[in-house]
Amino acid sequence: MRARRYHQFCGLARALDVVGERWTLLIVRDLLLGPRRYGELLERLPGITTNLLAKRLRELVEAGLLEKVTLPPPASTEAYALTQAGAALEPAVMALAGWGGRYMDKPRRDDRVDVGWALLSLKRRYRGGGGGDRVVQIRVGERSFALRLLPDSLEVKERVPDRPDAIISLGVAELREALFTEGGRSLAKLARARAVEIEGDPSLLEDALRPLDGG
Amino acid sequence: MRARRYHQFCGLARALDVVGERWTLLIVRDLLLGPRRYGELLERLPGITTNLLAKRLRELVEAGLLEKVTLPPPASTEAYALTQAGAALEPAVMALAGWGGRYMDKPRRDDRVDVGWALLSLKRRYRGGGGGDRVVQIRVGERSFALRLLPDSLEVKERVPDRPDAIISLGVAELREALFTEGGRSLAKLARARAVEIEGDPSLLEDALRPLDGG
DNA sequence: CGGGATCCCAGCAGATACTG
DNA sequence: CAGTATCTGCTGGGATCCCG
Numbered sequence: 176m177r178a179r180r181y182h183q184f185c186g187l188a189r190a191l192d193v194v195g196e197r198w199t200l201l202i203v204r205d206l207l208l209g210p211r212r213y214g215e216l217l218e219r220l221p222g223i224t225t226n227l228l229a230k231r232l233r234e235l236v237e238a239g240l241l242e243k244v245t246l247p248p249p250a251s252t253e254a255y256a257l258t259q260a261g262a263a264l265e266p267a268v269m270a271l272a273g274w275g276g277r278y279m280d281k282p283r284r285d286d287r288v289d290v291g292w293a294l295l296s297l298k299r300r301y302r303g304g305g306g307g308d309r310v311v312q313i314r315v316g317e318r319s320f321a322l323r324l325l326p327d328s329l330e331v332k333e334r335v336p337d338r339p340d341a342i343i344s345l346g347v348a349e350l351r352e353a354l355f356t357e358g359g360r361s362l363a364k365l366a367r368a369r370a371v372e373i374e375g376d377p378s379l380l381e382d383a384l385r386p387l388d389g390g
Numbered sequence: 391m392r393a394r395r396y397h398q399f400c401g402l403a404r405a406l407d408v409v410g411e412r413w414t415l416l417i418v419r420d421l422l423l424g425p426r427r428y429g430e431l432l433e434r435l436p437g438i439t440t441n442l443l444a445k446r447l448r449e450l451v452e453a454g455l456l457e458k459v460t461l462p463p464p465a466s467t468e469a470y471a472l473t474q475a476g477a478a479l480e481p482a483v484m485a486l487a488g489w490g491g492r493y494m495d496k497p498r499r500d501d502r503v504d505v506g507w508a509l510l511s512l513k514r515r516y517r518g519g520g521g522g523d524r525v526v527q528i529r530v531g532e533r534s535f536a537l538r539l540l541p542d543s544l545e546v547k548e549r550v551p552d553r554p555d556a557i558i559s560l561g562v563a564e565l566r567e568a569l570f571t572e573g574g575r576s577l578a579k580l581a582r583a584r585a586v587e588i589e590g591d592p593s594l595l596e597d598a599l600r601p602l603d604g605g
Numbered sequence: 606c607g608g609g610a611t612c613c614c615a616g617c618a619g620a621t622a623c624t625g
Numbered sequence: 626c627a628g629t630a631t632c633t634g635c636t637g638g639g640a641t642c643c644c645g
Contacts, residue, residue: 184498187483187507190490192493197637212608213609266489270486271486275401292400296401441618
C-alpha cells in the first residue's frame with residue numbers, strides 16, 4: 176500500500192487508500208471487460224503517461240487487485256487481469272458510474288468515446304429474471320463483445336464468444352441511441368424491430384434480450 | 391468543475407472528475423450523517439489541512455453537491471449540507487466502503503475510529519422487510535444517532551430524534567462487537583439479551599431491530 | 606514494436622502562520 | 626470559529642530514451 180494514507184478505520188477510507196489515486200479506478204473499469212495489454216490500456220486511457228500507467232499497474236499488482244497473465248494462443252503475450260479482489264470492485268465502479276451518468280448529457284469535444292464503456296453500463300440496468308443462460312455477441316465495427324445473460328447478472332466481456340446464441344451487428348450511432356438517448360429504443364427493441372442486423376433464432380433473441388428492455 | 395479532467399465520455403470518469411480528488415468522498419461520507427460545520431469536519435478528518443478543506447468545500451458547493459445552510463436555533467450557525475445531488479452519492483460511497491471492508495480487520499495504531507462511520511455501515515447490511523417506520527435512538531457516549539427503519543432503507547443521522555420508539559445506550563466496545571466482530575452478536579441481539587441499556591417497549595424494539603440481524 | 610524507465614517541470618497536497 | 630496566505634515538497638503530466 177501507499178505512504179499517503181487517510182488513517183481512518185473506515186471502509187471508505189481503506190478503499191480510497193488502495194484505489195483512490197488518479198487513474199486507478201479507470202484502469203479497473205477497462206479491465207472489467209477482460210484482460211488488457213499494457214499498450215491497449217495506454218491507448219484507451221487518453222492522457223495517461225507511460226510512467227504513470229506503469230506505476231499504477233505495479234501498485235495494483237502489489238495490492239493484489241491485478242495479476243499478470245499470459246494470453247492464450249495465438250496472442251501468447253502478457254496482459255493484466257483483475258484478480259478476484261479487483262473484480263469485487265465492480266459494484267463500486269458501477270455505482271459511481273451510475274451517479275456520474277448525470278453529467279453525461281453528451282460527449283464534449285475532445286472526449287474519448289468508447290463502446291466498451293457504454294456496454295458496461297448495461298450491467299446497471301440489467302434486471303435478470305428468466306432462468307436462462309444465453310450468450311449474445313455484439314459486434315460494433317471491428318470490436319466484438321460477449322454478453323452473457325444470467326438469471327440475476329449480466330456478464331460483459333470484450334471477446335468473440337465461442338458459440339453465441341445470437342449475433343447483433345450495429346453501428347456506434349445505433350448503440351448510442353439504445354444506451355443513452357432518453358426515450359430511444361433499447362437494444363432489445365432495435366433488434367426486435369430489425370433496425371440492426373441480427374443472426375440467430377429470433378424468438379431466442381426475443382427471450383434473451385427482454386431483460387435489457389427499459390433502458 | 392476542474393481543469394484536470396479525464397476527457398472520457400463515461401459515467402465513471404465523469405464521477406471522478408467531480409469527486410475523484412483526495413478527501414472529497416470522505417467529506418461526503420461525513421455529511422451523510424447530517425450537516426456539519428467547518429470545524430467539525432476539520433476535526434473529524436485527521437490530517438486534512440485548513441486550506442485544503444476550505445478549497446474542497448468551495449469546489450463542492452460550486453459543483454452543486456453541497457450547500458451552506460444555517461442550523462436551526464439554538465445553534466444558528468452556518469454549516470455544510472449535502473444537496474440532493476450530493477446525497478445521491480450514497481450508494482457509491484456504500485459500495486466502496488463495502489469493498490474496503492476487506493482491509494478492516496482491525497484498527498491500526500494512529501487510525502482514527504469514529505462511531506458515526508461505523509453506524510453508516512449498517513445501511514449496507516440493512517434488509518428491511520416489515521412495513522414499519524420506527525425511529526431508534528442510539529447513544530454512544532456523548533453522541534446520539536437517529537436510526538429510522540423504513541421498509542426498504544435505513545436512515546442514519548447524527549442527531550437526537552424527536553420521539554424515538556426506543557433508545558439504546560451502549561459503549562464503543564459493544565458497538566464494535568455488534569458491527570465488526572465476526573460471529574459477534576448483532577445490535578438487535580445485544581438489545582434482546584439486555585446486554586446493553588435500552589428504553590422503550592421491548593416488543594417494539596424486537597420488531598424494529600430484526601432487520602439489523604445477521605450483521 | 607511492445608513495454609517500460611528517466612528526467613524535468615507544473616500543479617496539487619501538506620504544514621504553519623495569520624486574519625476578519 | 627471559519628477560513629486565507631504563504632511556503633514547501635511530492636505526484637502527476639509531458640517528452641524522451643532505453644531494452645528485449
